[in-house]
Amino acid sequence: MTEEFNESMINEVQEGDKVKGSVQAIEDKHVVVHIVGGKFDGIIPISQLSTQHIETANEVVNIGDEIEAFVTKIEQNEESGHYILSKRKLDENLSYEKLQTILDEDETIEAEVTEVVKGGLVVDAGIRGFIPASLISVNYIEDYSDYLGKVLTLKIEELDQTNNRVILSRKKVEQEALSSQKEDLLNNISQGDVLEGKVARIANFGAFIDLGGVDGLVHVSELSHNHVKSPEEVVTVGETVKVKVRAVDREAERISLSIKDTLASPFEQIDTNFTVGDIVPGKVVRLAQFGAFVEIAPGLQGLVHISQISHEHIGNPEEVLEKGQDVQVKILAIDKDEERISLSIKDTIEQETDYDESYLNQRDTDEDNPTLGDIFGDKLKDFKL
Structure with missing residues (x-):
């Protein structure tokens, strides 16, 4: 009867079972767990405690904590035995189920950046997730270290439990937000509106202004009341400027702007x-x-x-x-x-003449050039019709 009892107790817990227990001891390389309904205690190696990299077990568990885990192996001899457990595997399964639901419903998740590595960011998404550099932002990012410790809103790009692969995207979230902002702006903006924007880029024919989801063009002739040879004379990339809407083409998603019209004439x-x-x-x-x-x-x-x-x-x-x-x-x-x-x-300019103006002022007293009056004199007076 004793042998039959012992065998029944051992068979109560099988490899692959999910068991519950409480933390009895925390060692350097493992945690000892008292298993409810089990013949032996369970041992969770430190590598199987968390889906994230940890240095010590104290980072994630304390004495007396209630734990659920999968039984990965049963080790026993004639006198004693123990169960090898994995909390990490159980957490991964639960996380993959949750992430799959989020992916199916096209929702977002919140995840903290735990590491900055070559080529991207590592995040805690319940399991270890990765954001490639190309999916971090719609903008160019020079230094990824600024993201360490930040909680990001992300979309799931790829989910593969078999290969333990979770690829996430912050860029997609930004793109959807910008698309929504763009639609709202185009629907509500009108000719004559005065707005603030940021100089996004400069071309030889003008400057593109980011109005918050959509860019508008300020032609070089609309940058200033002064004559402008090059847009760089007036604006710089990243500068905040005030602009007036000159025209809106909603179908083509084009907005014509003017900085000049916001300035005093x-x-x-x-x-x-x-x-x-x-x-x-x-x-x-x-x-x-x-x-x-x-x-x-x-x-x-x-x-x-x-x-x-x-x-x-x-x-x-x-x-x-x-x-x-x-x-x-x-x-x-x-x-x-x-x-x-x-x-x-x-x-x-004083007008120049093509003749000698001194003739205009010459007096008719030259004896060498007598007039008819000088010649006939009084004879003309006596002449009667």
């Missing part, structure tokens, strides 16, 4: 510095068939009509002017409402 203070009739220096900034545009101050350009360029007849402004040339101009008119200035180069 130079015409607002033109009366302080300029008056009709003033002669001021300027620079030719553009030539057209009908005249020349001359800048008389930053952001202030006026038109010299072709008829006001020269006293001589010209067929094209390029006959006498070139871009970048310094000139003197007279202000003919200022229209603040329309932001127009009429200028004249001709009125600053």
Whole structure:
């Protein structure tokens, strides 16, 4: 009867069974667990205590803690025995089941970054998960160490329990958030809105501004009231700027912006510095068939009509002017409402004549050139019809 009892007790716990117990002792390399309903105590090697790397058992368990684990092996002899247990395997199974449900329902998880390794980040997702560098963010990340200890919101990219492989993505979460922000912005933004954004990148034709999920373009001509040769003269990548919406194309997901329209116009203070009739220096900034545009101050350009360029007849402004040339101009008119200035180069230049003007002032007293009056004198007075 004794032998039959002992055999029945041993057979109560089999390899692969899930058992419960309480921590009785913590050693350097293992933990001793009293198994409920078992003949022997259980031993959990430190490598089987946690799904994460640990140095000592005290990091994860204390005396008296209740534990569930899988029986991986039963070792016994004639006098004693023990069960080899794995809490790690049980935790992994539970974690994989939970992660599979999250993956199936396309939900997110929260996981703490426990290690920064070459090529990415290791996180505690209930089991050891990995975020490859390419899936950390939509933005370029230079130093991954800033993520150590942070809790990240992640999407499951790949789940393979057979190969113990859990690949996670933070980039996907960011992309979905940006997509949602982009849709909301495009639906709510309107022409004339004034917004704040960040300079995302610069091209030779303008600057792209991140408005929070969608980029808008500020053409180089809309960067400043002043003439701009290159966008780098006005803005830098990462700079926060104020912009005004000029146009929205929701189907093409394009937004045209202006920085210039948010700045005070130079015409607002033109009366302080300029008056009709003033002669001021300027620079030719553009030539057209009908005249020349001359800048008389930053952001202030006026038109010299072709008829006001020269006293001589010209067929094209390029006959006498070139871009970048310094000139003197007279202000003919200022229209603040329309932001127009009429200028004249001709009125600053004294007209030259092609004859001797001294003849105009010569008196008719030359005796060598008598007039008819000198010749006939009184005879004309006596003549009657």
